[in-house]
Amino acid sequence: MAPPSSGRRRRSRFSPLTRQVFLYLFCLIPAVSDIAQGMANTLGPNPVSVCLHDFGRWAFRFLLISLAISPLRRFAGLDFMVYRRPLGLLAFSYAALHVVFYVGVARHFDTHVLWKDFTSRPFLTFGVLTFLILLVLALTSTRRAIIALGRRWAKLHKLVYVAMILASVHYAIAFKTWHTEPFIYAAIAVALLSLRLVPKPGKRPV
Amino acid sequence: MAVYRYPRPASSDITPRRLFFSRRALLGTAAGGVLASGLKPGMALADAPVAASARGWPAAETPTPRDDVTHYNNFYEFGMEKSDPAELSGGFHPRPWQVQVDGLVEHPQIWDLDALSARFGHEDRLYRMRCVEAWSMVIPWQGFELGALLRAAGVKAGAKYVAFTSVVRPSEMPGQRGGLFSLRWPYVEGLRLDEAMHPLTLLATGVYGEALPAQNGAPIRLVVPWKYGFKGIKSITRITVTDKQPPTSWNQMAPEEYGFYANVNPDVDHPRWSQSSEQIIGEGSLFRTARRPTRLFNGYAEQVASLYRGMDLRKDF
Secondary structure, three states: OOOOOOOOOOOOOOOHHHHHHHHHHHOOHHHHHHHHHHHOOOOOOOHHHHHHHHHHHHHHHHHHHHHHHHHHHHHHOOOOHHHHHHHHHHHHHHHHHHHHHHHHHHOOOOHHHHHHHHHHOHHHHHHHHHHHHHHHHHHOOOHHHHHHHOHHHHHHHOHHHHHHHHHHHHHHOOOOOOOHHHHHHHHHHHHHHHHOOOOOHHHOOO | OOOOOOOOOOHHHOOOOHHHHHHHHHHHHHHHHHHHOOOOHHHHHOOOOOOOOOOOOOOOOOOOOHHHHOOOOOEOOOEOOOOHHHHHOOOOOOOOOEEEEEEOEOOOEEEEHHHHHHHHOOEEEEEEEEOOOOEEEEEEEEEEEHHHHHHHHOEOOOOOEEEEEEOOOOOOOHHHOOOOOOOOOOOEEEEEHHHHHOOOOEEEEEEOOEEOOHHHOOOOEEEOOOEOHHHOOOOEEEEEEEOOOOOOHHHHHOOOOOOOOOEOOOOOOEOOEOOOEEEEEEEEEOOEEEEEEOOHHHHOHHHHHHHHOOOOOOOOO
8 A cells, every 4th residue: 555645745846856956056056156257357356266265155055054954854844855965966066166266276286386285284184175075975976876885875974074074174264364254154064063963762772 | 866766567567547647647747847846856756757677577567457456455454355445444534644653763743644745745656565365466656765754753773663553443444343353453563674764665645646545554554565465554643663673463463474574485485375476466367367476575685685684584584
């Protein structure tokens, strides 16, 4: 006997994949907007720096949103699980744009300078480590990888918590003085990570 | 009166600016009258011919567009973003303005800004500006040599340093309200006396032929072209000649990162980033920034290197 379909849930006209693709493309608007404005020369005296920093902030935001999906389901009963993968991929995509702008546009792929940067500038070391984790997670987010990795997939993708912490440090120490915004972002990150520590009632030993 | 010669781009490289040129044309037609009427030579200096001396300067170097010079600023009193000073300085009143000159001088005095301009006049100085954040501009300033003011004040024996104090006006400067993590106010800076007396060291009252806009340090600021930009204290209210090395704002904030001297030096990296090259603001594209190697003393080594003979520039960064 087929399980009764959930009555309160309105069936979408679109398949989950279509909705995922829609969300992904929609959320690329900030990137398209920045690049279009940059090409039209309306981003001010240093358009590269504006793009670089905007992309970094968007990567952080999508990382936060993707980490909010499971707490939303658990504590608020809202199920956006279908959108978690595109949100994670958006975080990776913006991080990749951020890295490309730094490595290519700002540093002209100068490997000597980049090596020195990544090894002697702590905030960049944190940034590189964050990106490497996001890269591994993005590469293992295909259906095939999920099946191949089995139970290890969930374990591997817990690395996103580490990425979140590294990214928070990267952003907080990137300025000449302490700025307020990175601490607001970090506070949200800490809150979202802390929710993972709330014991699940079903698993509590009696 | 001798005009101080310093390396600058060839006059043909200067970007034409309607306002800039109309002003110069005006002065040009007035010049004959000025000379005939026997006014102070300082008045005519503004129209001094641009010397062909381009020693040490790449021929292609051009002034940074005016909009970039006035919309990409570090002036934490108005906010931490580069766009904040232009956007958030509308409530700032640079007039009337007084500058107190005191300390180890024969004639301590509170100068009205107009009196300073009348006494010392102004001349054009096209200077490179290198920010400690590894970007640079080329800026046409108008102003007078700090040395002229100090000579007029009469520096006493035993004086070794000059301390500068900026303005504190939280009601007009949003960056001075709250700002838990920001700098301490007032912003303070300092120079060694010989640096202060150097003919390159300028008190600027104008940029691009107009009075300094608030975001560039209205109404009077320091310009020391061989040092990182943060040495160029803006909106100066007090100049004190002293025998002790004065505190400086960024040094107080992070002594390991910002020294008292802050001379531009490609071989002495900031602890958190390389100083070997710089991004040229106003050039390049969205897909490739314009960069060039940074030069010792920002290209003014010939003029200022002798000030630091025998010093370890790594130690006294």
